[in-house]
Amino acid sequence: KQEVTQIPAALSVPEGENLVLNCSFTDSAIYNLQWFRQDPGKGLTSLLLIQSSQREQTSGRLNASLDKSSGRSTLYIAASQPGDSATYLCAVETSGSRLTFGEGTQLTVNP
């Protein structure tokens, strides 16, 4: 059974700092890995999707990497801002629409 772990569970940083969020998964037979952002009481917003054949994806200040063989992904956020404060979730897809989520990293960026 696929298990997804995110470390750290919570992170507090000063504005402007670069940071890395980690995601690991136990079964490397995945179709893709997706990073989401969730604001309190709200839905999930997709940030980046990395297909199994890719090594990384970039969108603005965000960069996500994938090492499928070792079961790891990282989300790098450059020059963090208070508006980046949210919970970040990673999820792996192992078959059509079968997603397994990590529990998330709660990020606080302090002005």
Place this chain on the structure above:
Amino acid sequence: EAQVTQNPRYLITVTGKKLTVTCSQNMNHEYMSWYRQDPGLGLRQIYYSMNVEVTDKGDVPEGYKVSRKEKRNFPLILESPSPNQTSLYFCASSGTVVGGDNEQFFGPGTRLTVL
């Protein structure tokens, strides 16, 4: 605008009173899913559907039913709700091409309280 909609957004009900949460997407997606999110347990998949009339159980299907009679709609049915089904529910859709390398789009969530 491409979106996944859910209704109602908030619902308070009593044990045993049947309810349906609707989900609709306008992106012609094949895949649709339902998740529940609970503190300390994260997001867990309840049911998913790969196309019209094709559904399968996720990780926590007990106490729930689904149907997929039309491509755009995927309602979640609680025949006899119980307090342990109090949760935040999300519907999601993905994919216009069979294969799995598709971005997931989530609805805004339905907060259900069963008394």
